[in-house]
Amino acid sequence: MRQLHHTFEISTRGQGLYDFTAEVARWLAASGLRDGLLTLFVRHTSASLIVQENADPDVQGDLERFLARLVPENDPIYRHTLEGPDDMPAHIRAVLTQTQLSIPVNAGRMVLGSWQGIYLCEHRRASHRREVAAHLIGA
């Protein structure tokens, strides 16, 4: 049984989904582990992780529009406003999605379904460099 750590760095240019499935798959292949559990953990509170459809890019646009409407900017209930109108909505959107994902690895591959991609969700307008910590345990 072995363990590996890695940090994925993802450059974002505004709100939306960023597919990094291929980067994760490459790291997994390079690890030599065939059987185990892969965990991804986003090190931020205004970005998050999801697994979603990777076929039609409209799915990603629709999801972004839905989240923007569900968690509006300039909502009078917000007191945390010093970091900009998109900051508190970003925290809430992060809470409603995922901070962490664990994916079983079987026969050298993640057990993703045919249409599943791994996405970083950027919830802030400005460009950011986001870190996703990765851990792999297995054999």
Next chain:
Amino acid sequence: MRQLHHTFEISTRGQGLYDFTAEVARWLAASGLRDGLLTLFVRHTSASLIVQENADPDVQGDLERFLARLVPENDPIYRHTLEGPDDMPAHIRAVLTQTQLSIPVNAGRMVLGSWQGIYLCEHRRASHRREVAAHLIGA
């Protein structure tokens, strides 16, 4: 330390929650592992996983009604509409719930609370056969 993989197949007949706690518990018992971490991963983007109350079935109905209202069909913001009016809401509902669950195993049992059940959430109207990949690591 050992690892096991399995795939749970769950037949769904429309939107709602499907309890498969007993199937997971049976697989765990058959594995012989007493101490470890069990991970469930749904291999779809229009179904998801949750842990919820297994005592009063009204909880499941209320949750389904809440999600149906929160994520309406035929919303004018959707562009991904080719696969039917329930498809894009299904993706959003999947994002707002969970793709994956990990549950510690202690003394041969999942550490679920007394009233916790493991549910597949079907977010589409038609019948489907859903796959949940399972991974167990431990001793």
Next chain:
Amino acid sequence: MRQLHHTFEISTRGQGLYDFTAEVARWLAASGLRDGLLTLFVRHTSASLIVQENADPDVQGDLERFLARLVPENDPIYRHTLEGPDDMPAHIRAVLTQTQLSIPVNAGRMVLGSWQGIYLCEHRRASHRREVAAHLIGA
């Protein structure tokens, strides 16, 4: 490779976020494990787990107000009302956040970002004693 189990007990006094990062860090330090995966699992269906900003307490208040408005009490769609007006909203709020969190451990520390804290979300009004099961696997 070793495994450890623990149960964190968190006393809550009404709805809101309860930071227990320091308790988790202390348990991790005492374990002697330097490299592994830490999993937290809440054993209730009306409380949940999130990772959120630990700098400005207004973030926590804003999040609580957002959830209270998104999932109102006394909603006419609820049938599960016997346990009080805050019970069904608590189940829904738990589903929209997380039951479980896994955090990689590297060089003896959780890979949390600078501003990330681990919170129990209490979704009920009354005081409760909540249990979070913890599992650590690693070396």
